């Protein structure tokens with residue numbers, strides 16, 4: 189504030205204008221594919237490939253959305269995906285917060301080495317563990333069930349553990365001590381003090397794990413075989429492969445389906461945004 | 476309602492810092508004990524060991540005659556007010572105060588009653604629905620105290636609870652905590668670095684320095700009979716003056732320093748086993764007076780000093796004078812005008828002299 193007061197006003201507005209210009213043009217670059225998707229979803233198939241592309245179709249083909257939902261069992265896939273995503277969120281939040289709580293609040297032999305090891309597993313590419321994991325789940329008889337997609341979430345995820353541990357460390361230990369004297373158990377402190385205070389961090393984890401599960405294509409592709417257990421991402425894929433009449437992929441319908449799949453992402457993001465922008469709040473201590 | 480006893484309690488932190496060394500202390504049932512000492516002397520550590528928040532390296536702590544070394548905090552029936560309050564930010568004032576009661580499965584009606592009663596005493600009834608961040612420092616302080624008293628614990632612990640308040644509020648809360656003590660009539664242990672707070676609140680004061688208990692006594696005894704130079708200098712404001720000098724025999728026994736040459740009466744001289752030795756004389760600012768002001772044979776011969784700084788307070792005047800190494804203070808009645816650079820003749824009250832060994836700092840006479 190002091191700095192901008194000392195610099196000449198013209199310079200300030202110039203700098204502000206420039207940064208807006210940069211931000212707007214960058215976000216246009218990122219938004220273009222999405223806008224194209226939305227626009228295409230309302231075109232006819234010919235309209236999608238018309239040159240020049242008309243951003244606003246002459247006639248809005250809302251029936252694309254109806255077709256998208258009827259050509260594949262959209263409702264079934266939506267339900268499957270929702271169940272999986274919800275379970276993954278619950279699992280991830282519960283396990284990662286609990287592990288992070290342990291790393292941030294307890295002192296035990298080898299803790300820091302264990303934490304380093306936990307972080308180090310982030311370096312492992314998924315492809316390395318893919319086959320062993322598949323064999324493992326196959327032995328358990330879990331192939332073609334939701335379990336391989338859900339259960340791993342209940343064992344914590346190193347990045348979220350790291351993120352949450354850092355956040356927990358910023359919560360003053362006095363709260364724990366006050367609660368200990370109030371008669372709380374360690375688990376109760378986790379549940380009633382740490383978790384409510386870590387809302388911003390948890391919101392972040394919820395959003396990321398939701399998006400991870402919702403948009404996951406690879407794992408359902410590996411583990412799910414049955415038609416009726418497929419997820420939305422698998423559904424999109426099958427839609428792409430469907431050849432109707434012209435022997436060509438129905439891009440306009442595919443885009444309509446994609447828009448439908450994208451919407452929950454946006455909803456979750458905007459719901460959670462409020463929390464993670466608010467940031468840390470330590471009103472119980474002085475100052 | 477409980478006594479607290481420490482037997483040879485030592486705390487060594489992981490980084491080898493010895494925060495408390497061989498502390499022995501007995502706090503009786505319903506006593507108001509104050510731990511006082513400069514910052515970093517181990518007060519908080521001692522308090523936290525009593526609370527069970529810090530492990531005890533050596534020794535034993537007894538509450539109500541039972542060793543509690545391995546008793547977890549929640550089973551010690553102790554409540555603590557933290558320096559920065561540690562109110563749960565996501566709970567309202569009511570929830571903050573009720574939290575410990577709910578955990579103890581006290582019936583809802585009883586909880587409401589106790590919280591309301593405490594809120595009444597502490598004048599926070601209007602804020603019960605607010606979150607801590609919507610309260611001022613003084614109000615948060617009250618909530619922190621309230622959270623402690625609703626539990627009716629056996630022992631109250633306070634860790635510098637007033638140090639974040641401004642001076643005026645501090646005095647007000649000091650009086651309120653005193654009133655609270657009279658009302659609750661429970662064992663209280665109060666930590667502060669402020670000796671005035673200590674003197675005005677405690678019935679038993681424990682002076683700590685570098686993790687070692689220096690003296691445990693009533694406020695007046697600490698003031699009148701400090702066991703060593705540290706206690707003498709720490710208790711009292713402005714602080715006691717220390718003059719480094721020698722005891723010399725020249726007919727009578729004399730204390731000789733850069734500024735003074737004072738003949739000591741036989742009653743004092745008797746107490747020294749050896750003469751011709753270095754010694755430190757301690758005199759409180761109020762025991763130095765201008766020649767002629769007081770009368771009586773209990774005063775030394777006049778000594779000339781040069782006034783350095785004059786501080787009129789209103790009800791009294793602080794005069795500062797110095798020798799080649801340090802500055803000293805004396806309290807004067809307010810009805811006289813002094814000027815820096817002026818020479819005046821002063822006398823010392825011979826019945827209020829303290830002598831400290833120049834090496835060990837122990838009070839000799």
Ligand SMILES: Nc1ncnc2c1ncn2[C@@H]1O[C@H](COP(=O)(O)OP(=O)(O)O)[C@@H](O)[C@H]1O
Pocket residue numbers: 488489490492493494512513514515516517518519520521
């Ligand atoms: N958790 C800790 N680990 C290591 N040293 C500590 C810890 N807490 C306090 N100390 C050290 O112990 C000494 C006493 O600290 P403390 O009890 O907080 O003093 P006070 O409350 O009197 O200011 C200080 O030297 C401090 O640095």
Ligand SMILES: [Mg+2]
Pocket residue numbers: 518519520635
């Ligand atoms: Mg302290």
